[in-house]
Amino acid sequence: MMGLTNLNSTHLSSAKITAAQDAIAALETALAEITINLSPEDRKKYGSINEQNKLFVNKVYDYNQSQSNLSSPEVDWDEFNRDHSSRNNMEMMISKLESIITRLNNAKTLHDYDNYQSALVDYSYTTYKSGTSAPGFENKYKDLKQFFVKNSTSTTPSEEKK
Numbered sequence: 001m002m003g004l005t006n007l008n009s010t011h012l013s014s015a016k017i018t019a020a021q022d023a024i025a026a027l028e029t030a031l032a033e034i035t036i037n038l039s040p041e042d043r044k045k046y047g048s049i050n051e052q053n054k055l056f057v058n059k060v061y062d063y064n065q066s067q068s069n070l071s072s073p074e075v076d077w078d079e080f081n082r083d084h085s086s087r088n089n090m091e092m093m094i095s096k097l098e099s100i101i102t103r104l105n106n107a108k109t110l111h112d113y114d115n116y117q118s119a120l121v122d123y124s125y126t127t128y129k130s131g132t133s134a135p136g137f138e139n140k141y142k143d144l145k146q147f148f149v150k151n152s153t154s155t156t157p158s159e160e161k162k
Contacts, residue, residue, distance in 0.1 A: 008110035034086075057084070123148075 012020070038046070049057070061084050064071045071077060123144050130141035 006114055008107055008114060010107075034090075 061080070064077055064080070068077070126137055126141050126144060129137035
C-alpha cells in the first residue's frame with residue numbers, strides 16, 4: 001500500500017506571497033512605535049498579568065466607568081483607560097495573529113510531510129539506479145545515504161567522569 005502524499009497541494013501564487021509579505025511589513029511598521037523588546041530581567045520583573053488579576057483590573061475599570069466618584073483621585077484615569085483600551089486591542093490582535101500562525105504552521109507541516117515523502121521516493125529510486133550502475137546515481141546515493149546512517153552501538157556520548 002502506498003503512503004499518503006500531497007496532503008497539501010494548495011500553493012500561494014507569487015502575487016499572494018508578495019501581498020502577504022507586504023501586509024506583514026505594513027503591520028510591523030504600524031506597530032513599531034508600541035513594540036518593545038524587554039530584557040529577560042525586565043520580563044521577569046514585570047511578569048504577566050494572570051487571569052485573576054485581569055478580572056480585578058476589569059472590575060476596577062467597570063467601577064470607574066459606572067461610579068467614578070468611588071475611584072481614587074491618585075490614579076490618572078485617562079491613562080488607565082488608554083492602557084486598558086490598548087491592552088484589549090493588543091490581546092485581540094495577538095489572538096488573531098496566533099490563529100494565523102497556527103494555521104500557517106499546520107499548512108507548513110503538511111508541505112514538509114509531502115516533501116519528505118517525495119524525497120524518500122527519490123532516495124529509493126536513487127538506491128535502485130545506483131545498483132544498476134546508471135551514470136551519476138552512485139555519487140548521488142553516497143551523498144544521500146549519510147542521512148540514513150544506522151549505528152549498531154549507542155550514539156549517546158558517555159558521561160564525563162566526575
